[in-house]
Amino acid sequence: MRYLRPETLGEALAALATAPHAILAGGTDFYPAAGDRPLRTDVLDITGLAALRGVARAGDGWRLGALTTWTDVVKAGLPPRFDALKGAAREVGSVQIQNVATVAGNLCNASPAADGVPPLLALNAQVELSRQDGTRVLPLGDFLQGNRRTALAADEMMTAILIPDDLPGGDERSHFVKLGARTYLVISIAMVAAVVAVDDAGAIAQARVSVGSCSVVARRLTALEADLTGQPLAQAAAIAAPRHMADLSPIDDVRATAAYRREAALELVRRALSHCAGGQP
């Protein structure tokens, strides 16, 4: 069993090329998953790869290095469309979790209740996956394949999350709403992220709305997004309707029933849109 903590990406990818490793970053999923069992895997601790940490402009968009923590996201100067992601960042676990857990790790863990997924779906995020012989970029929606299943190959690691500058110009708003049975340290019953671009007349130029914890992978509500386009932002909340939730496939679990989740999701969508329009959440 090995423990590697390389300082260059090249070393890390070389290690992955030789054998599969458990990739350890924030550790907030790695250790709970281990429970009381001994850790009998080769471990690649990537936290020495300083170049992978931070949020920066990159080409026509933004790049979140794979070691960017939730606290880094909260502290970063970012345009308003990232407000939903920042909102999610403040509600991931606790301050203790946010200080070490990475956004990329949240995606790689691929929980249906991953707080980062709805806002990043609404940002049209892509993920950069690197291996020794090259790099590929996948839309987040393609990367996430199911409950705890992703497109990550054994010899790959996520190196960045890429956010394109693809919103129409003009005013942009975004918001995140998480519903749980208590205030802190809570896995959501349902959550919603909304990103909207508004033209000079106050009409929605583009809307992106996603819902988490209501399907194995969080989903964009494309039918709702289409219905919202061109409509006054002030009317957006009223346009959201039960039929727009049809693509969700929530389940019953210890937190809530499927039926409740479906209803709550609609209400949360309305609140997120209402907040974007300047109302209260």
Add this chain to the structure above:
Amino acid sequence: MSPDGATRAAIPVSFTLNGKPVTVTTDPVRRLTQVLRDDLGQTGTKVGCDAGDCGACTVLLDGAPVCACMVPVGRLEGHDLRTVEGLAAEGVLDRLQRAFLRFGAAQCGICTPGMLMAAGALLAETPRPTEAQVKDALGGVLCRCTGYRKIIQAVMAATDLDSHTPQAAVGAAVGSRIERLDGNPKVTGADRFGADTAPEGSLVVRVIRSPFHRAAFDLGDLTGFVAAHPGLVRVLTAADVPGRNLHGVIPDMADQPVFAVGETRYKGEAVAAVVGEAEAMEALDLADLPVTWTELPAVLTPAEALAEGAPRLHDRRPENTLMRGLVQRGELAEGFVAAAHVVEGEYSTGFIEHAYIEPEAGYARRVGDRIEVVACTQAPYMDRDDVAAILGLPKDAVRIIPTAVGGGFGSKLDLSLQPYVALAAWLLDRPARITYTRPESMASTTKRHPSHITARIGADADGRLTAMDFLGTFNTGAYASWGPTVGNRVPVHASGPYVYGAYRARSHAVHTNCAPSGAFRGFGVPQSAVAQETLFDELAERLGIDPLDFRLINALDNGSPTVTGQVFDTGVGFKDCLRALKPHWERARAEAAAANAAHPDGPRRGVGVAGMWYGCGNTSLPNPSTLKVGVKADGSLVLFQGAVDIGQGSNTVMTQICADALGLPVDRFQLIHGDTDLTPDAGKTSASRQTFVSGKASYLAGRDLRAQILRLTNASDGAAIDITAEAIRVSEGGTTSTIPLAGLKADAEGFVLMGQGTFDPPTSPLDANGQGEPYAVFGYGAHMVELAVDTRLGTIKLIKLTAAHDVGRAINPLLVEGQVEGGVAQGIGLALMEEFVPGRSENLHDYLIPTAGDVPEIETLLIEAADPLGPYGAKGIGEQALIPTAPAILNAIRHATGARVRHLPATPGTVLRALKDAGHAPVETPDHG
């Protein structure tokens, strides 16, 4: 890398720990908590869950709070780490630590290090934080004792804390808000909990547990397994138990095996225990043991267990029935005939997990022909007796030394780890330790009984209660534990503190293949109060009577008989509690009405009230306590205090009482607590009995010593006593008599004088109809809840809770408030979020308890209707504080919206369904179009 690849190569890791450089050489993937605690001996950082769910292990890594249980130690290289041990420079507490003591922010103390570290990080950036900022900073650290309010106050006040520590004058200790006497080690990290104390080189024990609710099992070749794994020493099974392979808190109902034989009766039941050297045990995966399981049909609810053909759990208990209880008084049928209005309802509550932040832990060692068990416990003498029976030893061959207890709430009354470490240490003649994992603790230890209750209550046109008929069926799990106690206590208490024309309450405790239901703060009364108190509001509404007035009309008073026919001539302070709430009630109802009128589309505001009573001590059974206080030849004063302090404050309360009884200041006392070799039996810490029962014994011990001293000088009781290193001085009327200590004969332990007090509260047996005097005293109280209901999501926002409690006499109001606030927080959990589902929520992220953000402002109104027996009039408060919270919340929800929630917890989905039933939140059916 070792040749076989089975272990990871150790590497040196250098970092700064509390300002000093350290280097450890270890497997770099080990959790930082393990290295701090096991390798560096820094046990101030606690482990509550190993999953980031509780925050007890919060440390500062380069100044930022992180959970040390999820940090690989290899990552520390070159970094700066701060732990609780580094807070007190040169042993001087910092302001935050002092604020924690001043405000009573540390109860059991297990979460305190994590709280201090998280709060310290906040204060470093924001010296004068708002409440919201404090909550955000502390949201990741769970506390099960305090209800968070005193922690929040302490953090907000820390930067400007003055240096004046409250002191109590001689003779005025009782009633003073002094800081807890055992607080210092709780804020420095020096307190030793179950997992913090084992001798160097102890063997480690881990228990093999059933993965199924019911299973047959074959243990396979355990000897071969041990032989094939260097460092493992032995696997213990039922065949290794030299005495009785059974234990139970009620001796004649003992039915729980140390190791199951043949088949297991619940998921989490022990079948074997592996013992080995620490390193080998850390590398062991329990799943590798050669145990084969065969799942068998199981019954998980009373309905299943009572169904025809259901498998019987215990041969001697037909119909899976552990017991039935009954209290009846008056003619029930006539009572209902006399009623102008009758309401009825069906209620249910689920398993509630105690969720103390300290999982069970401790060690044992063999000392010649005796065994010593050092572990967290609420009941050292009961532990002693059962460990003796299991090992086949006389009772006096067993010594129980309680560690600091990181929360108990009833579950640490039962044996858990004790038999396993005791067996290992006894058979192998080496110290053996164990620390339960969080999932193991949750799966295997006792729970609050799930309840299914039907109740029917009638009142006449004037609002007087004419009749109540109650039936509570309780899921008592696989073993008896405290099931009979719950079954007996509920019928006595299901009435609440009210007067009825006629009353019948029946209980039925039913075995299932679930974890044993046992004692949990209130012994079934919180469940019954939910039914009774919410039906009262429905009845008051039918009658057109204000809910608080309805309770006042029917409230038990001095001279009126309880449902068991008991009459108290004095000390029934329930009406005082309700009257104390009245101005708050009128203010709150007016504010809610105004808010609802002003914001018709906003959240619905509501106000609810609920009352309670709770008998202190065992139900119609003896439960004596004995305390001793002595003077040594060197003038030191020692209180032998066996009432285990699990955070509630008995170390402090017993001393305050004894100080005034004796006439000396609190700071003169040294304490010896809870060691069965040293302290007399002060009973168990449960049933809200310690302040009342042991407190009275402490009072009597103090009075006894005082009388002995006064006799030496023929002084009257008005004399003042002083004890110095040389002499006892007794002053009266301007003259002082001096008794040189050297002139007094010292006993073998060095004591020249010893006072002793024993108190056993007078009760009488209940007859076949449950009539009699079950308790010597009851505590009374009422809670008022203000909240807002989000009618579209079904979420509840608590605004304020006002708690009025008749405590007879508040020995230490700061500690009493701490009990109230902690009880309220657990009541909030019961009402809104907590439900343990066996096999599904054995962790602290699926099982939710309130966080710092979930407990609103709490105002405590202390009523002091003195009890004639209690020390200085005091009654118990521990369990009282939890009971009325949940029904008050449900009543407030109903007041706000008309929604009736009868099945707890009132999670958002449950509330939304009730709102719809009440005509709220128009149903929008997805048309899938």
